[in-house]
Every structure is written in C-alpha cells, then in structure tokens.
Amino acid sequence: xxxxxxxxxxxxxxxxxxxxxxxxxxxxxxxxxxxxxxxxxxxxxxxxxxxxxxxxxxxxxxxxxxxxxxxxxxxxxxxxxxxxxxxxxxxxxxxxxxxxxxxxxxxxxxxxxxxxxxxxxxxxxxxxxxxxxxxxxxxxxxxxxxxxxxxxxxxxxxxxxxxxxxxxxxxxxxxxxxxxxxxxxxxxxxxxxxxxxxxxxxxxxxxxxxxxxxxxxxxxxxxxxxxxxxxxxxxxxxxxxxxxxxxxxxxxxxxxxxxxxxxxxxxxxxxxxxxxxxxxxxxxxxxxxxxxxxxxxxxxxxxxxxxxxxxxxxxxxxxxxxxxxxxxxxxxxxxxxxxxxxxxxxxxxxxxxxxxxxxxxxxxxxxxxxxxxxxxxxxxxxxxxxxxxxxxxxxxxxxxxxxxxxxxxxxxxxxxxxxxxxxxxxxxxxxxxxxxxxxxxxxxxxxxxxxxxxxxxxxxxxxxxxxxxxxxxxxxxxxxxxxxxxxxxxxxxxxxxxxxxxxxxxxxxxxxxxxxxxxxxxxxxxxxxx
Amino acid sequence: xxxxxxxxxxxxxxxxxxxxxxxxxxxxxxxxxxxxxxxxxxxxxxxxxxxxxxxxxxxxxxxxxxxxxxxxxxxxxxxxxxxxxxxxxxxxxxxxxxxxxxxxxxxxxxxxxxxxxxxxxxxxxxxxxxxxxxxxxxxxxxxxxxxxxxxxxxxxxxxxxxxxxxxxxxxxxxxxxxxxxxxxxxxxxxxxxxxxxxxxxxxxxxxxxxxxxxxxxxxxxxxxxxxxxxxxxxxxxxxxxxxxxxxxxxxxxxxxxxxxxxxxxxxxxxxxxxxxxxxxxxxxxxxxxxxxxxxxxxxxxxxxxxxxxxxxxxxxxxxxxxxxxxxxxxxxxxxxxxxxxxxxxxxxxxxx
Ligand code: SF4
Ligand code: SF4
Ligand code: SF4
Numbered sequence: 001x002x003x004x005x006x007x008x009x010x011x012x013x014x015x016x017x018x019x020x021x022x023x024x025x026x027x028x029x030x031x032x033x034x035x036x037x038x039x040x041x042x043x044x045x046x047x048x049x050x051x052x053x054x055x056x057x058x059x060x061x062x063x064x065x066x067x068x069x070x071x072x073x074x075x076x077x078x079x080x081x082x083x084x085x086x087x088x089x090x091x092x093x094x095x096x097x098x099x100x101x102x103x104x105x106x107x108x109x110x111x112x113x114x115x116x117x118x119x120x121x122x123x124x125x126x127x128x129x130x131x132x133x134x135x136x137x138x139x140x141x142x143x144x145x146x147x148x149x150x151x152x153x154x155x156x157x158x159x160x161x162x163x164x165x166x167x168x169x170x171x172x173x174x175x176x177x178x179x180x181x182x183x184x185x186x187x188x189x190x191x192x193x194x195x196x197x198x199x200x201x202x203x204x205x206x207x208x209x210x211x212x213x214x215x216x217x218x219x220x221x222x223x224x225x226x227x228x229x230x231x232x233x234x235x236x237x238x239x240x241x242x243x244x245x246x247x248x249x250x251x252x253x254x255x256x257x258x259x260x261x262x263x264x265x266x267x268x269x270x271x272x273x274x275x276x277x278x279x280x281x282x283x284x285x286x287x288x289x290x291x292x293x294x295x296x297x298x299x300x301x302x303x304x305x306x307x308x309x310x311x312x313x314x315x316x317x318x319x320x321x322x323x324x325x326x327x328x329x330x331x332x333x334x335x336x337x338x339x340x341x342x343x344x345x346x347x348x349x350x351x352x353x354x355x356x357x358x359x360x361x362x363x364x365x366x367x368x369x370x371x372x373x374x375x376x377x378x379x380x381x382x383x384x385x386x387x388x389x390x391x392x393x394x395x396x397x398x399x400x401x402x403x404x405x406x407x408x409x410x411x412x413x414x415x416x417x418x419x420x421x422x423x424x425x426x427x428x429x430x431x432x433x434x435x436x437x438x439x440x441x442x443x444x445x446x447x448x449x450x451x452x453x454x455x456x457x458x459x460x461x462x463x464x465x466x467x468x469x470x471x472x473x474x475x476x477x478x479x480x481x482x483x484x485x486x487x488x489x490x491x492x493x494x495x496x497x498x499x500x501x502x503x504x505x506x507x508x509x510x511x512x513x514x515x516x517x518x519x520x521x522x523x524x525x526x527x528x529x530x
Numbered sequence: 531x532x533x534x535x536x537x538x539x540x541x542x543x544x545x546x547x548x549x550x551x552x553x554x555x556x557x558x559x560x561x562x563x564x565x566x567x568x569x570x571x572x573x574x575x576x577x578x579x580x581x582x583x584x585x586x587x588x589x590x591x592x593x594x595x596x597x598x599x600x601x602x603x604x605x606x607x608x609x610x611x612x613x614x615x616x617x618x619x620x621x622x623x624x625x626x627x628x629x630x631x632x633x634x635x636x637x638x639x640x641x642x643x644x645x646x647x648x649x650x651x652x653x654x655x656x657x658x659x660x661x662x663x664x665x666x667x668x669x670x671x672x673x674x675x676x677x678x679x680x681x682x683x684x685x686x687x688x689x690x691x692x693x694x695x696x697x698x699x700x701x702x703x704x705x706x707x708x709x710x711x712x713x714x715x716x717x718x719x720x721x722x723x724x725x726x727x728x729x730x731x732x733x734x735x736x737x738x739x740x741x742x743x744x745x746x747x748x749x750x751x752x753x754x755x756x757x758x759x760x761x762x763x764x765x766x767x768x769x770x771x772x773x774x775x776x777x778x779x780x781x782x783x784x785x786x787x788x789x790x791x792x793x794x795x796x797x798x799x800x801x802x803x804x805x806x807x808x809x810x811x812x813x814x815x816x817x818x819x820x821x822x823x824x825x826x827x828x829x830x831x832x833x834x835x836x837x838x839x840x841x842x843x844x845x846x847x848x849x850x851x852x853x854x855x856x857x858x859x860x861x862x863x864x865x866x867x868x869x870x871x872x873x874x875x876x877x878x879x880x881x882x
Contacts, residue, residue: 005762005786026724026792027762033693179761181853181879183860190860192851192878198861203874216869222844226867226874232848241848241875243838245831247863248852254879270834276807278819287831288819290808294758295768295776295799299856301756303763307786311856314753314768315776315802319809320824324852324859327828332870334832347858355861424722427759427794435801438669438739439794442723 001305002386003138003174004372008035010172013042013134017158018068018144018519022052023424025142025178025304029053032140042134044127046071047144048419049449049491050484059127062486063116065419065520066406068145071124072157073403074112077104078128079164085132086166093391094163096398103400115403117486131165136173143180143421147518150406156399163396169387179304181428182294186302189358189373190351194226198355215354217338229255230507230516233264243270247324248291252280253429253497256505256516257472274327276318277431280497290321297323299344300363306372306383308361406520408506414470414522416454416488420501421519423493430495446496447480450525453487455479458525468492470523473503479525490523534599539606551592551603552580562605563614563643565679567593568730570789571686577679579617579643581610589613611647618649624659626676627733633672634734636747640679641733659705667717670739670797671728678708678735684727691790692724708735725796729780729789738778740797745771754782757795758854762786764795776803835871844872851878 008031022029029052035041036056045057046068054060063071079085080101090097113121131137139162145154158175159168167173179185191198201208209221227235229251235241237260244265255261265271265284273285276293295314302308317323325347329339341347345363352359360375360382371382387396410417425443426433433439448468450460460466462481467474468490477492485491494501506521532547538560545554550573555562566577575594582592583604592605604610621640629635643649661675685697685708696719700709710719728736750769757764765785769777776799783789811827812819822830838846849871851863860878867876 025760025762026722026794027764027787027790030691030693030724030790030792034690037693038690181761182756182758182763183855183857184761184853184878186857187851187853187855187860187878190857191864192860192876193864194874194877197868198864203868212868216865218869220872221868222872222874224845224874226845226876227848229850229877229879232850232875232877235848240846242842242846243835244848244850245835245867246850247859248854249850249879251850251879270838272831276802277804278806278808278812285812286814286834287827288808288812289827289831290810293802293807294854295755295802297856299858301763301856303756303786304761305763305786307763308857309756309763309765309785311755312753314755314770315774318803318807320811321807321809322824324855325862328859328862328866330824330828331832331835332866334828335836335870337866337870341862344856344858347862351857351861358857425793427798432758432801433794433798435804435806436798437800438797441669442793 001174001176001178002168003171003176004305004384005031007138007172007385008032009039011035011041011134011136011138012172013044013130013137015044015046015131015137015139015161016053017046017072017139017141018146018154019140019142019178020047020049020051020053020144020421021140021142021178024180024422026424028178042130042137044131048485048489058130059123061116061118061120061123061127063118064486065417065489066150066517067116067403068154069150069157069401070107070112070115070403072154072161073104073107073401074109074124075128075131076100076161076164077107077112078109078125079132080104082125082129084129085164089166089168090164093168094396094398096400099400100160100398103402136167136170137165138173138176139167140176140178142178144519146177147516150404153399153401153404157401159396160398160401163398168391168396169385169389171385174385174387177304180422182303183301185304185306186300186308189302189355194228198351199357212354230509233261236264236267239267242268243272244268245272245274246281246285247274247328248276250275250279250281250429250431252284253431253494253500253502255507256502256518257507258500258503259473260507274324275431276321277435279429279431289327290319291324291327292317292321296321297344299325300348300366302373308358308366308371308373310363310366407517408471408520408522410488410522414524416490416523416525418468418470418490418492418501418504418521418523419485419519420492420494420505422495426493426495428495430497434495445478446493446498446501447478449482449485449491450479451483451485451487451489452481454525455481458527460525460527465528467526467528468504468523469526470504470506470521472506475500475503476528490525494518534597536597536599536601536603538603545597547599549597551582551584551590551595551597551601554597555592555603555605560605562592563646564593565639565643565732566681566683568683568687570730570783571683571690574682574686577617577681579614581613583607583610614643615647615649618644618647621679622649625678632674632677632734633737633741634677634747638734639732661707664715664717667715668721668723668739669717670723670725670793671716671721672737672739673716674735674737675708677733679733680706680708681732683730683732684708684736687727687730692722692726694720694722694724696721697727723793723797724791725793726781726790740800741777744775744777745773750777756785757791759794759798764791766791766795768799776800839871845875847871847873848875848877851876853878
C-alpha cells in the first residue's frame with residue numbers, strides 16, 4: 001500500500017476494485033464499512049460478483065471478469081471530458097497526460113458498458129463525478145486486479161486514475177493493494193523474487209552484483225534473472241530444471257492447471273519439501289523436512305502497509321520440527337557455506353545492511369515503535385505514506401493502456417466464465433484453515449456459485465453435485481445457487497483439495513510479471529447422469 | 531492539541547482537551563472502574579459504576595464527563611463506594627452469577643469489582659427473569675444471558691468495529707433484553723464470528739467455545755505474535771494453558787487492527803497443535819516415506835543439490851520461498867539460492 005491502514009478515517013471516500021475486502025481482508029473491510037455506514041463516507045465498488053461491500057456502495061458496477069481496464073478507462077474518460085481531473089497535480093507532478101487522454105477518447109460509457117457487460121452505463125459518469133469530489137479518495141484493490149494476463153496493466157490503470165484525481169502522496173489517498181498473505185510484502189522486500197535482490201535491486205545489474213558479492217563474501221553471482229514459479233514447472237517438464245527446494249508452498253493446490261504441476265513434480269530428479277504438514281505437494285517429495293509453525297517462531301513480517309512487526313515465539317516446536325532459517329543454514333553449511341547465525345536477529349542485522357529500506361529498523365525499535373519502510377536510518381520514523389512531493393522516478397508517469405480481452409474466450413464448447421477466489425472462513429490452499437477445527441466445521445466442503453438463470457437453464461438444483469470442465473480438466477462439485485455471480489459466470493473458492501479449482505484454471509501468464517490468470521477461464525457445466 | 535492539567539486523587543496529571551475524565555485517569559495509571567465504558571467503542575454512560583466526585587461537589591460519570599483544565603477529581607470516597615456497591619448488588623441480584631460454572635471466572639470485570647468492593651451476597655431474593663443459555667448454535671461463541679449486565683459493549687462493538695450489527699436491545703414490556711438480529715440464536719444470526727463482542731464482554735455472558743476444559747483463566751499465559759493469514763497483519767495475543775495447549779486468541783490493541791480480529795485470526799490457530807503435523811524428517815525410499823534423523827536428511831539434501839549443480843549447472847535448481855515465512859527466512863532462502871547454489875531461480879507465491 002502507498003498509504004496506511006490508520007488513514008482510513010482520513011479518506012472522504014473509497015474506490016474498491018477487485019477486492020472482496022470483508023472476506024479476504026476482513027479487519028480492513030470492517031474499517032471501511034465503519035467509515036461508510038457509520039460515518040457517511042462514500043463508496044464505489046467494481047467487482048464481477050455481488051460482494052458485501054457492493055451492498056453499501058453509492059455506485060456498484062458488476063463487470064464481466066477481466067474487464068477492469070475498460071471501466072477504469074471509462075471513469076478517466078469522463079474526468080477528462082468534463083474537466084474534472086486535478087489539473088494542478090497533473091501539471092506539476094506527472095507526465096504522459098496527452099497520450100493517456102488520446103487513448104481514453106473512445107472509452108465512452110456506452111463503449112465501456114458493452115465491454116464490461118453493464119446495464120448501468122449512466123452510472124459511469126455519475127461515479128466519476130463523485131470520485132472527483134472526494135478529497136481524498138483511497139483506492140483499494142487485490143487479486144481481482146492482479147490475477148489476469150493483463151495484471152500489470154490493470155495495476156498501472158489504477159495508478160493512472162489516482163494520479164488523475166490527485167490522490168497520490170496525500171494521507172487518506174493512494175493506490176493500495178491488499179496483500180493476500182501475511183508476509184507477501186516481506187518476501188518480496190527480501191528478494192524472494194527471480195529478478196531482484198532485497199529491496200528490489202535488480203539482479204541483472206553489475207553494480208548490484210558486485211555489492212552483494214562483497215556483502216556475502218562470494219564470487220560469480222548470477223546476473224541472469226531466474227524463473228518464476230509457473231516457468232519453473234514448465235522447465236521441469238522441459239527437462240532443464242532438475243531439483244526444487246520448496247519451503248512452505250503448496251503448488252499442487254495453489255498453482256493453475258494442477259495436472260500440469262503434478263506432471264512437472266514427477267519429472268524432477270529431486271524434490272525437497274519443507275512444511276508443517278504432509279501437503280498435497282509433499283506427497284511428491286523425495287525428502288520432507290518438518291518446519292516450525294508460525295507460533296513456534298521468532299522473526300519479523302511486513303504487512304500490506306509496509307509495517308514491519310515482530311513475531312514472538314508462543315509455543316515450543318512440535319516434535320522435531322525446526323525453524324526454516326535453521327534448516328536452510330544447515331543445508332548451506334553442508335554445501336560449504338561459512339554461515340554462522342545463532343538466532344533470527346543475527347539474520348535481521350545482516351539483511352538491514354543490504355536492504356536500504358530496512359536499514360533503520362531494529363528488533364529493539366519495532367518492539368516499541370510503529371515503523372513502516374522505507375526507514376533508512378535508526379533515527380528515521382519510517383514512512384506512513386509514499387510519493388509525498390515526488391514519485392520515486394521524479395514525475396508520475398501516466399501509461400496509456402487499452403483494454404485487452406482475457407487469454408481464453410468463451411465458445412460453444414466452453415460457454416461459461418469461471419472465476420476463483422477465497423472465502424472468509426478459509427485461506428489459500430487450506431493447509432492451515434482446514435486443519436483448524438472450527439473453521440473447517442464452518443465450511444467443510446467446496447462449492448461453486450451459480451446464478452439462478454444458469455441453474456434453471458441447466459436444470460440444476462441447489463446443492464446438486466455437478467461437473468465442471470475446462471480445457472485442462474474436470475471436477476465434481478456442489479452447486480450453490482445465488483445471485484452473487486452474474487449469469488454465465490461461476491465462482492469457486494480454491495481451498496478444497498477434494499474439489500480443486502486449479503484443476504480447471506489456465507496457466508496463461510501476464511507477459512511482464514508472470515502472474516497466472518486465475519480470475520478468468522472458460523468452462524462448461526453438466527449435470528451428472530444418475 | 532491543547533494540554534490540560536487535572537488534580538485526580540490529589541495527584542497532578544496531564545491530559546488533552548477533548549478527553550473525558552476516565553481517559554485522562556487511565557492514561558496516568560489511575561484506575562476508575564467501568565463496565566459499560568470500553569476505550570475501543572463510543573461511550574454509553576449507562577452503568578454509573580464510574581461515578582467520581584468532581585470539584586468536591588457533584589458525582590459525575592467519568593466515562594462521559596469532559597476533562598477540564600483545573601478540575602479536581604476524587605475517584606473514590608465513602609459515598610462513591612456505597613454507590614458502587616449498590617449498583618453491583620443490583621446487577622448480581624438480577625442475574626445468575628455462579629462463578630464456579632462460568633468460563634469467565636478469573637477474567638471478569640464484574641467479578642473483580644465485586645471482590646474489590648467486598649459485595650456480600652444479596653439478601654433480598656429478586657424474582658429471576660426467564661432468559662436463554664445458548665451453548666450450541668454457534669461454533670465459536672457461547673452465550674449465557676443470565677450473566678448479561680446489558681452494558682451494550684457487544685452492541686457497540688458489533689456496530690462500530692465489526693460493523694455487522696448483530697446485537698441489539700429489544701424491549702418487550704419492562705424487560706430489556708439483548709438479542710441477535712430479530713431474536714435469532716447467535717449461530718443462526720448474521721454473525722460472522724469475528725469474536726470481537728466476546729473479547730469486550732465484561733462478564734461471562736459471551737465466551738469462546740474454545741476455552742472450555744482448557745484450564746482456569748489465572749493459569750493462562752500470553753504472548754503476542756502476528757496473525758498468519760492475510761496481509762493486514764493483525765497483532766494477536768495468544769493464550770496457552772499450563773499444559774501448553776492454545777486456548778484463545780485476542781486482538782492486541784497496538785497492532786494495525788486496533789484490537790480487532792476476523793474469524794480466521796480468532797479461531798484458526800489450532801492447526802499448529804494438530805496431531806497431523808510433521809514431526810520428523812522423511813526420506814522416500816522405494817516409493818514410501820521413512821522417518822529419518824535430521825543429519826541423514828540434511829546430508830542427503832546437501833549431497834543431492836551439490837550433485838545436481840555439478841552435473842547440470844546451478845540453473846537446474848530452483849526454490850519456492852514462502853509468503854508465510856518471516857523476513858529472515860525469506861532473506862536466507864534467496865541468499866542460499868544466489869550465494870550457495872548460484873542461481874536466481876527463487877520465487878514465492880506473491881502472484882498466486
Ligand atoms: S453480552 Fe456482555 S457485552 Fe453484551 S450487553 Fe451483555 S454483558 Fe454487556
Ligand atoms: S462475533 Fe463479531 S459478528 Fe458476531 S456478534 Fe460478535 S461482534 Fe458481531
Ligand atoms: S485476523 Fe483476519 S484480518 Fe487480521 S490478519 Fe488475520 S486474517 Fe487478516
């Protein structure tokens with residue numbers, strides 16, 4: 001997030017797009033509800049499904065999955081046409097406005113409504129006018145923006161809108177991605193990415209290479225960007241990748257196109273899985289290493305607002321489970337590395353020296369202070385919101401972006417759109433929540449949401465077990481009839497191994513950031529013959 | 531904000547204009563008792579247990595009375611004590627407060643006030659009203675209306691913090707009752723089980739299903755950590771009993787969550803103590819996993835990685851790091867892949 005959770009009361013309104021906040025980030029969802037319902041703040045929601053927040057929205061747009069760019073362009077079209085954008089901000093703090101304006105010309109409400117499948121085109125100008133009045137408005141998004149082949153462009157479009165409205169670099173504004181996992185932010189910050197060292201320092205850069213060689217006392221660090229997860233599995237099937245070391249990940253459940261992942265794991269010469277349970281992925285491993293669960297650990301995590309927080313050890317390790325850092329270090333030492341870490345703080349002290357945005361953060365400080373990176377020095381208070389007075393590149397760059405359709409269109413054979421996501425009671429691949437008694441009892445099995453129209457067309461009853469197929473596979477699952485998805489759209493949570501959504505999903509990737517298109521693939525449904 | 535000075539129980543203390551007496555007092559470590567007042571929600575000013583003497587004259591409820599520069603406050607004198615006793619006796623006589631059978635025993639604000647003011651068993655027998663006990667309908671929450679003192683903390687919490695508006699008061703004749711939705715069982719209402727109302731309930735009227743049979747409150751120890759689920763990063767106080775079993779999770783007020791949790795953070799912790807956890811390294815031999823020692827397993831992994839690196843080059847090895855692991859662990863994993871294996875093949879499921 002560019003801004004902070006505690007700024008929610010400072011916003012005059014909120015634009016939530018592609019985030020079912022009350023289920024996936026419930027505590028923030030509640031804060032937004034409190035602002036809207038109890039304090040009269042405004043709310044605009046864009047989502048393919050009716051979600052709780054859409055009920056409280058001043059304007060709600062139920063778009064076809066994968067058409068975010070069109071509607072964002074539609075709002076901006078009005079802002080420019082009616083001269084409602086923040087001219088001072090655009091003039092002094094941005095560049096690229098002319099190209100943007102040109103691209104936006106054709107995104108009239110009618111054109112947008114056509115692409116997005118909306119029946120309320122007249123609300124687009126109204127919502128845009130409301131946005132222009134909200135000083136400041138905060139924009140929140142989540143996987144409903146990123147999990148598309150157009151993910152990077154979706155993100156840039158949200159930034160275009162907020163710059164046009166002058167909502168960047170002010171408290172209560174900003175572009176605020178809600179991170180789906182407790183330390184996605186930190187894992188990225190720490191360089192668990194194929195293209196960058198800690199603090200997003202590119203690996204394909206001689207200076208960075210030299211810097212890390214010196215810091216780590218090694219020679220010959222590779223300057224060649226590595227493989228992303230989905231590319232790893234392709235390389236395994238292609239025979240270039242021979243071994244995978246998996247820590248706390250469950251790609252069999254979490255990655256798109258499950259059959260393909262299993263084929264890849266089976267093709268590997270050697271697979272090590274380090275986890276707390278014998279997960280679906282661990283079944284394919286040659287060696288399984290039991291690691292400590294979060295309550296058995298000490299260390300730091302960074303939340304969605306860049307706040308670095310301490311985790312304390314609540315419980316002793318289960319059985320012979322060990323800390324993940326200890327296991328990595330033991331393997332490294334056996335391979336000749338001269339590593340000497342006695343405790344997590346030793347590692348943190350080292351990472352501070354190579355991660356400029358964390359340089360001023362210490363274990364001692366975060367016990368007492370609320371610190372958000374960037375925090376370059378130990379007397380720096382941290383950064384509540386980014387882009388104050390200037391963007392990291394200087395001027396904010398507008399990127400003119402045209403709508404592009406999802407990778408897979410519907411056709412006669414696969415006429416419906418499947419979109420996937422999470423539900424309140426469960427999390428990700430279910431490894432943790434499905435092993436938590438209360439949560440598993442609350443929602444013990446998977447389901448697919450289907451619109452009453454479609455249900456009657458296919459003669460499907462509520463709770464009937466049906467078959468769903470895509471070009472990649474087919475599963476059986478209970479149908480729940482509800483108005484939440486629009487006709488011809490199905491929604492399915494991916495937490496349940498018995499009915500794994502990712503048997504169906506497509507592994508088409510965004511060309512720039514390689515995120516798979518979970519949020520839309522084509523499928524068909526069938527009654528199961530008795 | 532303008533600073534003000536008050537004299538509370540003869541002590542000069544500082545506060546800010548706009549604060550109430552109870553807020554200034556608590557910030558300065560002076561404990562004025564309260565039942566309906568809770569710092570996380572709007573003020574009710576109903577229970578009158580926080581009455582204090584202002585400027586040596588009138589009694590005022592400290593939770594709603596604005597603190598004013600130069601004010602003199604007495605938090606306890608003979609009149610106040612007898613007033614508080616009387617209120618407590620009334621509350622006790624109206625409900626059924628047998629602490630022996632209550633999950634809140636040892637963690638009850640009513641109980642501690644009764645002890646603090648030495649309230650004796652009430653002589654007069656009030657006719658007890660018919661109320662409900664619901665230990666079943668919700669998987670997370672138990673409700674015993676006989677212990678409800680109608681303080682409204684739960685009502686305000688569900689309205690202002692969770693914003694699901696489940697609790698409300700119904701008035702049938704002269705009886706005010708706390709009801710969920712339009713008088714549903716809590717498990718059949720719109721409750722999303724965030725458990726926040728339980729966290730703020732001052733008595734045993736609302737309790738967690740998880741605590742039963744897990745030891746007495748004064749045996750529990752707590753330690754804070756960060757919720758393992760979504761990226762909000764709620765700060766949580768985890769409680770465990772003498773046997774080391776996790777008992778409950780309460781939202782910590784210093785985290786980004788201001789004390790609030792959702793159903794996952796609140797109830798999704800017992801997987802850590804699941805018997806299905808892996809407890810020993812496993813090595814697959816002839817298609818089946820066999821238990822191994824750490825040395826065996828680590829030696830094997832190191833030898834295999836070294837062999838594969840030697841034979842096919844460093845780029846033939848890849849690692850999946852984890853968004854559920856700490857910064858330190860992610861740092862070490864990428865350092866291992868880059869500095870020891872020699873490849874940039876490291877990623878995690880940020881995109882998934
Ligand atoms: S249930 Fe608890 S919090 Fe709610 S009114 Fe009764 S005593 Fe107060
Ligand atoms: S548990 Fe949460 S949602 Fe349910 S009644 Fe209590 S505060 Fe409301
Ligand atoms: S308690 Fe809920 S909202 Fe808070 S971090 Fe955990 S999952 Fe997210």
